[in-house]
Amino acid sequence: MTFLDFNLSEPIQKAIDDAGFKEPSPVQKEAIPLIQQGHDIIAQAQTGTGKTAAFGLPILDKIDVEGSVQALVIVPTRELAMQVSDELYRFGRFAGLKTATVYGGTSYDRQIERIKQAHLVIATPGRLQDLLKSKRIKLNPSFVVLDEADEMLDMGFLDEIKNIFTYLPKERQTLMFSATMPDQIRRLANEILNTPKTVSITKSESTNSSITQNYYVIAEHERDDALVRLMDFLEPGKCIIFCRMKKEVDRLASHLTSQGFKVGLLHGDMEQKQREIAIKAFKQGNTDIFVATDVAARGLDVNDVSHVFNYHLPFDSESYVHRIGRTGRGGKTGEAITLVSPNELRAIKRIEKDIGAKMIMQSIPSKSELRSNKENALIEEISSNKINEEAITLVKTLQHDIDIVTIAHLLASHIINKNVIKGKDSIGFGLQEVEKLLEKANTQPRDKKGSYRGNSRNRSRSRNDASNNRNRSKNRSSSRGK
Ligand code: ADP
Ligand code: MG
Numbered sequence: 001m002t003f004l005d006f007n008l009s010e011p012i013q014k015a016i017d018d019a020g021f022k023e024p025s026p027v028q029k030e031a032i033p034l035i036q037q038g039h040d041i042i043a044q045a046q047t048g049t050g051k052t053a054a055f056g057l058p059i060l061d062k063i064d065v066e067g068s069v070q071a072l073v074i075v076p077t078r079e080l081a082m083q084v085s086d087e088l089y090r091f092g093r094f095a096g097l098k099t100a101t102v103y104g105g106t107s108y109d110r111q112i113e114r115i116k117q118a119h120l121v122i123a124t125p126g127r128l129q130d131l132l133k134s135k136r137i138k139l140n141p142s143f144v145v146l147d148e149a150d151e152m153l154d155m156g157f158l159d160e161i162k163n164i165f166t167y168l169p170k171e172r173q174t175l176m177f178s179a180t181m182p183d184q185i186r187r188l189a190n191e192i193l194n195t196p197k198t199v200s201i202t203k204s205e206s207t208n209s210s211i212t213q214n215y216y217v218i219a220e221h222e223r224d225d226a227l228v229r230l231m232d233f234l235e236p237g238k239c240i241i242f243c244r245m246k247k248e249v250d251r252l253a254s255h256l257t258s259q260g261f262k263v264g265l266l267h268g269d270m271e272q273k274q275r276e277i278a279i280k281a282f283k284q285g286n287t288d289i290f291v292a293t294d295v296a297a298r299g300l301d302v303n304d305v306s307h308v309f310n311y312h313l314p315f316d317s318e319s320y321v322h323r324i325g326r327t328g329r330g331g332k333t334g335e336a337i338t339l340v341s342p343n344e345l346r347a348i349k350r351i352e353k354d355i356g357a358k359m360i361m362q363s364i365p366s367k368s369e370l371r372s373n374k375e376n377a378l379i380e381e382i383s384s385n386k387i388n389e390e391a392i393t394l395v396k397t398l399q400h401d402i403d404i405v406t407i408a409h410l411l412a413s414h415i416i417n418k419n420v421i422k423g424k425d426s427i428g429f430g431l432q433e434v435e436k437l438l439e440k441a442n443t444q445p446r447d448k449k450g451s452y453r454g455n456s457r458n459r460s461r462s463r464n465d466a467s468n469n470r471n472r473s474k475n476r477s478s479s480r481g482k
Pocket of ligand 2: 051052147148
């Protein structure tokens with residue numbers, strides 16, 4: 001099947017070709033024909049599976065460029081409004097279609113002006129409700145889309161959404177898209193959809209199989225060390241680190257910055273302008289690491305995110321799905337990494353069950369593993385150099401006092417010392433240790449704090465070289481190398 005099978009108008013098809021889309025994704029294959037036949041739909045598919053184009057293409061195809069606003073897309077966050085708007089503009093531009101983006105925190109007047117010129121409005125619930133309620137705008141769209149419906153409900157927008165629909169025409173085609181389908185969503189669907197068709201991309205198709213999911217068991221106080229070690233080992237391209245709280249985002253971002261990483265951050269307390277700047281810097285690669293809260297990073301669509309880190313487990317399985325969906329997008333592969341303490345192991349099992357995927361336990365590379373890894377890279381790097389005139393002079397001078405082998409050793413040490421691997425030798429629990437912990441958890445009652453730590457923790461601590469513990473800090477940036 002190709003996009004040609006949808007018989008879309010020529011300018012839309014041209015935009016699809018331009019975007020390099022070859023084959024429709026499963027949700028697109030199912031949803032596009034149903035939308036073209038005029039059905040209301042409720043569609044469930046994992047994040048990163050192309051839901052925007054699934055509703056965008058058939059809608060754009062039907063829009064009359066002479067008319068006013070004919071489609072309204074409601075999304076949970078400002079960031080998502082901008083992204084969906086960009087994507088729809090991209091597909092509609094050859095057809096001359098204009099989008100208006102509506103969200104809180106910016107001028108009403110300018111948005112109202114844009115709406116008057118637009119064929120499609122992409123809006124967040126709060127600002128949209130404001131505009132409709134105060135009668136500053138009136139909309140008469142033939143298409144209404146609720147995108148990322150589950151997130152909107154999670155964020156407490158149910159009342160706003162219901163209220164918004166009281167201002168919309170009864171004669172309309174309504175499309176609901178969601179990564180998950182909790183009861184609340186079904187109830188809302190019953191209210192606002194008219195005999196909808198269901199599109200459900202089954203779990204195996206839906207759980208984006210291009211994302212490898214790993215987790216590492218560590219002690220609570222080892223989170224920062226574990227993260228830095230994994231960064232050093234994996235050398236990720238762009239990555240997002242999720243935290244539960246703003247406070248943690250701030251702290252972790254400054255910690256990682258002090259370690260020489262190029263870090264950006266995103267949370268709900270930031271002003272709109274700051275958020276846009278942060279996202280842009282991350283998209284353009286001026287920062288490699290983005291530390292964010294769930295809410296702030298909802299729907300964030302940045303290409304080429306190679307890794308998503310869960311610094312802490314999210315509160316529920318749905319957030320987990322949304323978080324890891326920031327990587328492995330548009331047919332690329334990605335890796336999701338979760339740090340858990342022993343008493344969070346049960347939560348891992350629960351997530352696996354909820355999402356129907358397997359998470360693989362790994363152990364954090366020790367210093368020596370990392371070292372031998374780096375050694376090969378270093379040998380490669382050294383032998384690829386051209387000999388420099390100054391180097392010859394330098395070696396001649398050194399040879400007055402030192403023999404040539406010692407000089408070589410000294411020079412090699414000089415390089416290695418610059419790339420010193422920080423942190424203690426081993427971080428976190430090994431696979432066998434975790435198995436023992438699990439056994440214990442299953443045979444022993446929990447202690448008062450509900451933790452399973454027991455003695456294994458002490459044993460594992462004694463294997464650490466305490467003197468290495470304090471060795472990190474200096475000169476991080478030189479070891480980054482990039
Ligand atoms: P979702 O809304 O399901 O999370 P998006 O609509 O944001 O997913 O799409 C994720 C990424 O995949 C986007 O960058 C989009 O441009 C890309 N994409 C969507 N459909 C296709 C396709 N058929 N072929 C290639 N890339 C696609
Ligand atoms: Mg989406």
